[in-house]
Amino acid sequence: MRHRLALQIGPVAFRIGSAWRSPLDALARLYAGYPAPADGLCDFTVRLEPERPWRRFLRPSVAIRGDYVLPDAAPLALAHGLLAAEMGMNLQMALGQRTWLLLHAATVEKDGRAIVMTGESGAGKSTLAALLGERGWRLMGDEFALLDLASGALLPFPRAISLKNGAIGVMEAEAAADRFGPRLAGTPKGDIRHLRPNAEAIARMGEGARPALILFPRFGSAAAVRGVGQAEAFMRLTQASTNYVALGRRGFDALANLVRGVPALAIDYPDTETAVGLIADFRRELAA
Amino acid sequence: MAGSRYIADPESAVTKVALDGLAVLFHEPSGMTHIVASPAPEILDALQQGPADAAELLRRLHARFDFEGDEAIHARLGELEAAGLVRRA
Amino acid sequence: MSGTDDSNAFVPSRRTVLVLGAAAASTVVTVRPALAQTAGSVLNCEIPVPGPHAGGSYIAPDGSLVAPGTPGAAPPLARPLRGEEVKTLLRSGASPAGVDPSAAQAYANYIRRLQAGMSGFTCYASLQMPR
Numbered sequence: 298m299r300h301r302l303a304l305q306i307g308p309v310a311f312r313i314g315s316a317w318r319s320p321l322d323a324l325a326r327l328y329a330g331y332p333a334p335a336d337g338l339c340d341f342t343v344r345l346e347p348e349r350p351w352r353r354f355l356r357p358s359v360a361i362r363g364d365y366v367l368p369d370a371a372p373l374a375l376a377h378g379l380l381a382a383e384m385g386m387n388l389q390m391a392l393g394q395r396t397w398l399l400l401h402a403a404t405v406e407k408d409g410r411a412i413v414m415t416g417e418s419g420a421g422k423s424t425l426a427a428l429l430g431e432r433g434w435r436l437m438g439d440e441f442a443l444l445d446l447a448s449g450a451l452l453p454f455p456r457a458i459s460l461k462n463g464a465i466g467v468m469e470a471e472a473a474a475d476r477f478g479p480r481l482a483g484t485p486k487g488d489i490r491h492l493r494p495n496a497e498a499i500a501r502m503g504e505g506a507r508p509a510l511i512l513f514p515r516f517g518s519a520a521a522v523r524g525v526g527q528a529e530a531f532m533r534l535t536q537a538s539t540n541y542v543a544l545g546r547r548g549f550d551a552l553a554n555l556v557r558g559v560p561a562l563a564i565d566y567p568d569t570e571t572a573v574g575l576i577a578d579f580r581r582e583l584a585a
Numbered sequence: 586m587a588g589s590r591y592i593a594d595p596e597s598a599v600t601k602v603a604l605d606g607l608a609v610l611f612h613e614p615s616g617m618t619h620i621v622a623s624p625a626p627e628i629l630d631a632l633q634q635g636p637a638d639a640a641e642l643l644r645r646l647h648a649r650f651d652f653e654g655d656e657a658i659h660a661r662l663g664e665l666e667a668a669g670l671v672r673r674a
Numbered sequence: 675m676s677g678t679d680d681s682n683a684f685v686p687s688r689r690t691v692l693v694l695g696a697a698a699a700s701t702v703v704t705v706r707p708a709l710a711q712t713a714g715s716v717l718n719c720e721i722p723v724p725g726p727h728a729g730g731s732y733i734a735p736d737g738s739l740v741a742p743g744t745p746g747a748a749p750p751l752a753r754p755l756r757g758e759e760v761k762t763l764l765r766s767g768a769s770p771a772g773v774d775p776s777a778a779q780a781y782a783n784y785i786r787r788l789q790a791g792m793s794g795f796t797c798y799a800s801l802q803m804p805r
Binding site: 526527531532542545546549553 | 600602604605606607609611613616618620
């Protein structure tokens with residue numbers, strides 16, 4: 298393709314090709330400081346292509362293609378090309394990842410102990426993870442948690458954090474301006490702004506952690522905490538995984554070991570600061 | 586009236602993990618995972634003695650457990666059959 | 675019952691009460707492949723109502739395709755519905771912006787009837803939440 302960029306994110310290397318230069322320029326700025334893949338070898342390819350050949354110039358419209366594609370995927374406007382690149386990388390992971398059990402979850406780590414936060418879109422995982430990343434926690438990822446099938450460790454996958462609508466303002470007050478991508482207004486997901494993880498998260502992207510707590514956060518109600526049984530946690534995590542079924546017996550063993558070895562809690566929270574406080578409490582109990 | 590006889594795969598074909606009162610099963614032949622509650626594991630266990638129709642299965646279960654409402658065995662067998670964990674001979 | 679983690683000792687060795695359950699109860703839940711939770715991050719999806727194969731057909735209240743202008747049937751939508759709109763429509767019946775509320779049920783039923791191979795099916799499947 299006309300323009301190319303290669304990115305190493307945790308243990309996964311991406312090659313992104315694009316018919317237009319602007320999305321890759323934005324992507325390169327957003328991922329400033331990330332290493333290039335060793336030997337240039339890449340695990341997945343994303344291609345940003347015109348929906349039809351003439352759509353490269355006329356009302357340019359970006360179709361997300363690559364090693365893996367989904368039918369019925371609608372193209373995005375060129376102004377949202379950065380979002381298309383991010384969704385393309387998510388898509389390759391969701392459909393193609395077979396080395397690790399993939400959980401749709403945000404992960405943060407402190408003192409070697411990792412907290413995995415999973416739930417539906419809109420539950421607030423990304424915002425929580427972003428805020429914790431600025432409050433002394435190492436951000437391991439906001440979109441996908443990678444569970445090692447043999448060791449049960451979690452591996453980092455520190456992509457740029459995708460902040461939506463109200464969360465953008467929250468984080469703009471917390472993180473330096475040069476860590477943000479452009480504000481993308483009117484995308485199919487609303488307003489979006491990407492935030493690059495901090496220097497520590499990038500420097501330690503090769504360093505895994507033991508899972509210590511599974512959290513099911515839900516935004517929008519008065520603060521409440523309840524325990525989640527192992528069987529319920531197992532079931533909910535299978536639904537949070539895009540490759541559980543494909544991994545067969547190894548996925549089963551890894552997930553069963555995870556829920557037997559790690560406690561699970563569901564928390565309701567009215568605002569992000571409350572959740573941050575609850576999580577700090579959990580950490581103290583885990584460390585005790 | 587003797588009904589169809591049901592067969593379960595041998596224990597070696599199913600990996601079973603107990604999780605707080607329920608069990609998660611990985612069924613090797615199909616690669617599928619099922620989360621099951623009693624009496625599903627007890628039924629699968631009772632079928633390890635060999636194929637059985639509903640009446641024989643109930644006899645095996647009554648030998649080990651106290652329970653009522655025998656008719657529900659048909660619904661339980663239906664669920665297990667739909668999941669591919671038992672099949673008819 | 676869950677005193678130990680010994681996975682082979684699930685069946686108790688002493689005589690105990692077994693609950694056979696009610697006819698309508700569910701004691702076996704099968705794990706299905708899931709894309710729904712991740713769909714928002716990977717798929718900018720749309721469902722045209724009806725799909726291009728429909729050739730201008732209208733949509734009856736039960737979601738089936740009928741001749742254009744059939745009384746009581748809803749006209750094709752001018753724009754495809756976005757994934758989020760479809761989710762809201764199917765969950766709460768709330769009609770998306772610019773869509774005639776009295777026709778919303780017809781459109782919802784059309785979407786529910788989508789089969790593999792029809793335009794919009796993958797989008798619909800990706801929105802499914804587990805029971």
